[in-house]
Amino acid sequence: MANTTNFGWETPDDTDLVKDGAAAMRTLGNSIDTSFVDLKGGTTGQFLSKNSNTDLDFTWASGGDITGVTAGVGISGGGSSGDVTITNAMADAITTKGDLLIGTAADTFSRLGVGTDGHVLTADSTQSTGMKWAAASGKVVQIVSVVYGTQAYSQSSTHADTGLTASITPTSSSNKVLVYLSQNGMQKRNSNTGIDLRLLRGSTVIRYPGYYDGENDSSLRNQFGSVSMFYLDSPATTSSVTYKTTFNSYQNSNGVYVQFNGSESTMLLIEVTP
Numbered sequence: 001m002a003n004t005t006n007f008g009w010e011t012p013d014d015t016d017l018v019k020d021g022a023a024a025m026r027t028l029g030n031s032i033d034t035s036f037v038d039l040k041g042g043t044t045g046q047f048l049s050k051n052s053n054t055d056l057d058f059t060w061a062s063g064g065d066i067t068g069v070t071a072g073v074g075i076s077g078g079g080s081s082g083d084v085t086i087t088n089a090m091a092d093a094i095t096t097k098g099d100l101l102i103g104t105a106a107d108t109f110s111r112l113g114v115g116t117d118g119h120v121l122t123a124d125s126t127q128s129t130g131m132k133w134a135a136a137s138g139k140v141v142q143i144v145s146v147v148y149g150t151q152a153y154s155q156s157s158t159h160a161d162t163g164l165t166a167s168i169t170p171t172s173s174s175n176k177v178l179v180y181l182s183q184n185g186m187q188k189r190n191s192n193t194g195i196d197l198r199l200l201r202g203s204t205v206i207r208y209p210g211y212y213d214g215e216n217d218s219s220l221r222n223q224f225g226s227v228s229m230f231y232l233d234s235p236a237t238t239s240s241v242t243y244k245t246t247f248n249s250y251q252n253s254n255g256v257y258v259q260f261n262g263s264e265s266t267m268l269l270i271e272v273t274p
C-alpha cells in the first residue's frame with residue numbers, strides 16, 4: 001500500500017524557544033491576581049496582617065495582638081501604643097523592712113509600719129487600719145532558775161540568809177517577775193521554837209512565805225518540813241533585781257536549819273509581760 005501521509009521532523013532553533021517562553025509568561029502574568037503586590041516590602045520585625053475582609057488584602061504591621069493595657073485596682077499606667085508602663089501601688093506603699101499592707105475598706109489598703117521588736121499584731125477597731133502593734137500579753141520573756149543545797153543554821157531571832165538567792169534583769173520596767181519558791185530541809189531541834197521564813201527583793205521584805213512550827217510536843221524533835229509559794233512581783237525597773245530568802249529561830253533559843261543535811265531548795269524567776 002502506498003504511503004499517502006508525509007511526516008517531517010525539524011529541530012526548533014533558540015529563537016523559537018524564547019518566543020514560546022515569553023508568550024507563556026505573558027499568559028501566566030495575565031492570570032495572577034495583582035492583590036499579591038501588597039506582600040512586597042515590609043521592614044524587619046513586622047508581621048503580615050489582614051487589612052480588610054477582602055480576599056488577599058494584607059498589610060505589614062508592627063507589634064503583637066495586644067491593642068491596649070488598662071490599669072485595674074491597685075495598678076496605675078497603661079496605654080495602647082509604644083512602651084507601656086504599669087505601676088503596682090501596693091509595692092510603692094512599702095517603704096521599710098517589715099511594713100504590712102492592711103485592707104481598710106473594699107478595694108482600698110493602707111500601710112502599717114513595722115512594730116517594735118517582740119511586739120505582736122493585734123486587732124484594734126479604733127485604729128485607721130483596724131490593726132496595731134502591741135506588747136504580747138502574758139508572754140514569758142526569760143527564766144532564771146537556782147537550786148541551792150548548802151545547810152544553814154540559826155539559833156537567833158535575827159534573820160539570816162538561807163543562801164537561796166537569784167537575780168534577774170527585766171527587759172522592761174512594765175514587766176512583772178513571777179517568783180516560785182520551794183524552801184526545803186526546814187528542821188527544828190526542839191519543840192519549843194519555830195522557823196520564820198521571809199522573801200526579799202534586795203533588802204525589802206515583800207512576802208512572808210510561812211512559819212514552820214511542826215508539832216508543839218516536847219517529845220517530837222528533829223522534824224522536817226518545807227514551804228512553797230508563787231508570788232507575782234512588780235519590780236518596775238530594768239536594772240538587776242536580786243531575790244533571796246531569810247530565816248530565824250522564832251524563840252531565839254533553840255537551833256533551826258534550812259537545807260538540812262543537803263536538802264535542795266529552789267527559786268525560779270520568770271519575767272512576763274503584763
